[in-house]
Amino acid sequence: MLKVLVIDDSPFIFKAVKKALENSVFDVVDxxxxxxxxxxxxxKYAPDLIxxxxxxxxxxxxxxxxxxxxxxxxVKIIMLSAMGDEALLSQAKEIGVSGFLRKPFKPEExxxxxxxxxxx
Amino acid sequence: MQQEKxxxxxxxxxxxxEEICMELVSCEFSPCERFILxxxxxxxxxxxMTGSVNGRIHLECDLExxxxxxxxxxxxxxxxxxxxxxxxxxxxxxxxxGRATTYMSEKFLGGEIRLTPPAxxxxxxxxxxxxxxxxxxxxxxGNLGRFFIDIGYK
Amino acid sequence: MTTEISLKEPLIQACSELxxxxxxxxxxxxxxxxxTLNSAESINLLVGLNHGIQxxxxxxxxxxxxxxxxxxxxxxxxxxxxxxxxxxxLSDFMTMIARKAVSKLEISTAVDIxxxxxxxxxxxxSMISKIPSQKLSxxxxxxxxxxxxxxx
Numbered sequence: 001m002l003k004v005l006v007i008d009d010s011p012f013i014f015k016a017v018k019k020a021l022e023n024s025v026f027d028v029v030d031x032x033x034x035x036x037x038x039x040x041x042x043x044k045y046a047p048d049l050i051x052x053x054x055x056x057x058x059x060x061x062x063x064x065x066x067x068x069x070x071x072x073x074x075v076k077i078i079m080l081s082a083m084g085d086e087a088l089l090s091q092a093k094e095i096g097v098s099g100f101l102r103k104p105f106k107p108e109e110x111x112x113x114x115x116x117x118x119x120x
Numbered sequence: 121m122q123q124e125k126x127x128x129x130x131x132x133x134x135x136x137x138e139e140i141c142m143e144l145v146s147c148e149f150s151p152c153e154r155f156i157l158x159x160x161x162x163x164x165x166x167x168x169m170t171g172s173v174n175g176r177i178h179l180e181c182d183l184e185x186x187x188x189x190x191x192x193x194x195x196x197x198x199x200x201x202x203x204x205x206x207x208x209x210x211x212x213x214x215x216x217x218g219r220a221t222t223y224m225s226e227k228f229l230g231g232e233i234r235l236t237p238p239a240x241x242x243x244x245x246x247x248x249x250x251x252x253x254x255x256x257x258x259x260x261x262g263n264l265g266r267f268f269i270d271i272g273y274k
Numbered sequence: 275m276t277t278e279i280s281l282k283e284p285l286i287q288a289c290s291e292l293x294x295x296x297x298x299x300x301x302x303x304x305x306x307x308x309x310t311l312n313s314a315e316s317i318n319l320l321v322g323l324n325h326g327i328q329x330x331x332x333x334x335x336x337x338x339x340x341x342x343x344x345x346x347x348x349x350x351x352x353x354x355x356x357x358x359x360x361x362x363x364l365s366d367f368m369t370m371i372a373r374k375a376v377s378k379l380e381i382s383t384a385v386d387i388x389x390x391x392x393x394x395x396x397x398x399x400s401m402i403s404k405i406p407s408q409k410l411s412x413x414x415x416x417x418x419x420x421x422x423x424x425x426x
Contacts, residue, residue: 010207010404011208012193012207033405055214055328056426083222084222085221085232103215104144104215166320166322168321168322168324169388171325207404234325237328237403239401239402241314241395241400243398244397246394246395249361249391250392251361252365272389
């Protein structure tokens, strides 16, 4: 199973990611409510994939993505955001985020994106 | 603000609301006649907008409709913590605000539009207004209940 | 953005600069940590913050406090109802408090403040963030008011 960590302050998104990836090759291991906890959980679980919210308390998604890429330049991140403007998309690409999905996402959209990024 | 631009912003916000309702809870909310929410307890979510557009979006429904929306978002599973209804409503409104600002950014090229975190209020006889901000209320009805969306931009 | 910024002192200072200007006698009582969902006053003014910092501030007023503040702002001895003029005055007051407070923060990026929204009702509950908020309580002559805030 491929481990997925959800970094998002919304209990709904955690549930939606779990539902989208259940019965697949993915195992959603945990949910971090902000980037700071997310970085700790990244060390703990060494996930294969991370879904990352943009707007979160304590440490936002952009800062978290930068910190994750600094830890591991090959880290696989799908950024999830309610906002989908060009500036955010290009910032995410620049940091090294592997994929971007706009909320709300369809379950199959997330599953396909995750498979595509991890080549499964 | 020019009337034309105001109308455009309202239209884009309505489009975002209608799309998110359909995508998230598979509910088609259609504009309807003005109504007064019948249940005494109301739930309202307010999201501010700053940057190149200054204003706020205010969504309001009765508590029962909010609970139905949240339950549908939660894949029909009951909540362990009843307060999660509010967290789900916040996420619901955040997606509407996010989609609306994305459309606004695309339509009015240039200038960043930023959202403030959703603030939720619940109570009896709620009265909500933003002084000195022109706004338009749109009433919606769907199979999950009735909503109104009050859109104000300066 | 990673934030460990408190609005406590800036808000208290903002009150100390503004309230005496309107002839209002007040005192700061305490700061308490709240839950995410909290009971609110019958009259509330909300502003959202973003850009430099992200969060919400609520000024919670009893009816008596709201009328007293309006009277102070418009220069009357007493005001008996919260009419349009009163609502506008409270809205301006909220903007002043928020602007003064954020201007005292030592951050490099300017903070945007959303237009103030007035929320009234009975048995009102509020949730201004998914994380717990802080509440500053004040005495205002014979009544009280509070400022709740949360910076994400």
